[in-house]
Amino acid sequence: MRYLKNKLRELFVKRETLVFIILTLIILLCGAFNRDFIRINNLLGILVSSLILIMLSVGETFVIITKGIDVSVGAIMGLSAVCMGMVANINSEISYFVAILVGLSAGVINGFGISIIGIPPIIMTLGTMGLYRGLMPIITGGSWVDSVPQSIKIIAQIKVFNINLFIIIVFFIILISMLILRFFSITKSFYAVGGNEEGAFNLGISVRATKFFAYLISGFFASIAAIIFVSQLSFIPMNAGNGEEMRAIASSVLGGVSLSGGVGTPISSTIGAIFLTTINSVLIFLKVPSYWNDAIAGAILIAIVLSDYKVRKYLEDMRKRARFSSVRIKSKIEKISRSAK
Numbered sequence: 443m444r445y446l447k448n449k450l451r452e453l454f455v456k457r458e459t460l461v462f463i464i465l466t467l468i469i470l471l472c473g474a475f476n477r478d479f480i481r482i483n484n485l486l487g488i489l490v491s492s493l494i495l496i497m498l499s500v501g502e503t504f505v506i507i508t509k510g511i512d513v514s515v516g517a518i519m520g521l522s523a524v525c526m527g528m529v530a531n532i533n534s535e536i537s538y539f540v541a542i543l544v545g546l547s548a549g550v551i552n553g554f555g556i557s558i559i560g561i562p563p564i565i566m567t568l569g570t571m572g573l574y575r576g577l578m579p580i581i582t583g584g585s586w587v588d589s590v591p592q593s594i595k596i597i598a599q600i601k602v603f604n605i606n607l608f609i610i611i612v613f614f615i616i617l618i619s620m621l622i623l624r625f626f627s628i629t630k631s632f633y634a635v636g637g638n639e640e641g642a643f644n645l646g647i648s649v650r651a652t653k654f655f656a657y658l659i660s661g662f663f664a665s666i667a668a669i670i671f672v673s674q675l676s677f678i679p680m681n682a683g684n685g686e687e688m689r690a691i692a693s694s695v696l697g698g699v700s701l702s703g704g705v706g707t708p709i710s711s712t713i714g715a716i717f718l719t720t721i722n723s724v725l726i727f728l729k730v731p732s733y734w735n736d737a738i739a740g741a742i743l744i745a746i747v748l749s750d751y752k753v754r755k756y757l758e759d760m761r762k763r764a765r766f767s768s769v770r771i772k773s774k775i776e777k778i779s780r781s782a783k
Contacts, residue, residue, distance in 0.1 A: 458707075461714060462713050465717045468721075486604075489609055490608065490609060492719035493608050494519075494667045495690065495693055495718065495719060496716070497666045498516070498689075499690045499714060500711050500712065501660040501667075502515055502711065504632060505657060506636075506691075508632050508652060508656045508703060510656060511564055511691070512660045513564065515663075515687045515690055516571070516685060516688075517573075517574035518545055518665070518683070519682065520683030522544040522665040522668035522669075523541070523668040525544045526544075526668060526669065527587035530590055531589060531591065534591045543665075545661040545663075546665065547661070548574060549657045549658040549660055549664075550654075550658060552657040586678060586679050587678040589677075590676045590677060590678075594673055616708050616709070620707065620709065633704050635647065636702075636704035692714070693711050693715040694711040694714060696743050697711045697713045698710040699711055721738065722735055
């Protein structure tokens with residue numbers, strides 16, 4: 443019974459649980475005003491809208507777990523999308539592999555600069571963000587890619603049991619990510635490096651290789667986001683991916699991934715991404731002007747993080763008081779036993 447209570451307590455002090463509960467309450471509240479909001483098709487539509495952000499956030503999670511940061515994910519997505527769009531008009535099948543290759547290559551460049559050369563993550567990824575974004579107009583000649591083959595457009599419309607194919611693919615990738623983090627030693631080292639880099643090194647973990655793979659994975663997820671983006675939008679503007687890096691980081695932190703490293707899962711960032719997308723949908727539903735979106739989402743993010751901090755601090759104080767009380771009781775018992783002798 444005590445084990446079950448401890449598990450429930452652990453569950454409810456996790457930030458992703460708090461965010462999920464708030465998300466559910468927001469959806470139910472909007473549904474109380476308008477039944478159409480909680481219809482399955484509308485909820486699935488919100489989920490489809492969140493897929494790009496989910497992929498970017500999950501990729502960012504691997505980096506943040508290692509106590510790093512990648513502010514180039516939006517630019518990687520944009521560059522992968524542009525390259526995919528350009529190649530798609532020649533061979534649509536190869537274009538998917540080109541997008542993934544570009545994402546992986548960008549991840550390799552980030553990983554090499556950070557883990558091998560030793561450039562600080564924020565400096566390296568800020569630099570590559572400018573590089574990748576600068577390559578986009580060079581590749582296209584400064585114009586949008588506005589002609590995507592029908593064979594790519596149609597993928598975004600495929601449904602399996604009335605569920606968009608991309609929803610199934612994205613959640614399958616998330617499941618695989620969870621299993622990899624849980625059961626593979628190379629990925630378990632992400633938490634060790636993020637939690638205590640020096641300690642991980644002393645245990646024989648290759649810190650450089652771990653960080654390198656984290657940025658490689660981030661680039662891969664950005665390329666998957668690019669594939670979804672091209673299929674859904676059917677054209678690629680030159681500002682593709684602009685600002686997505688900040689939303690990806692915000693989603694991860696909102697879901698419970700710690701910027702201090704060593705804490706978080708792909709599920710954490712997924713919940714955070716769905717939450718931010720739902721907030722945007724709610725604001726549209728309430729006919730709030732779009733320029734309020736970022737301000738309101740930012741305010742909610744601050745409120746949730748502060749609430750989470752207060753709850754954790756309160757629970758930590760409770761644990762300290764409980765330990766102090768047990769020590770006092772133990773010392774009193776020892777005094778009584780000594781006096782009895």
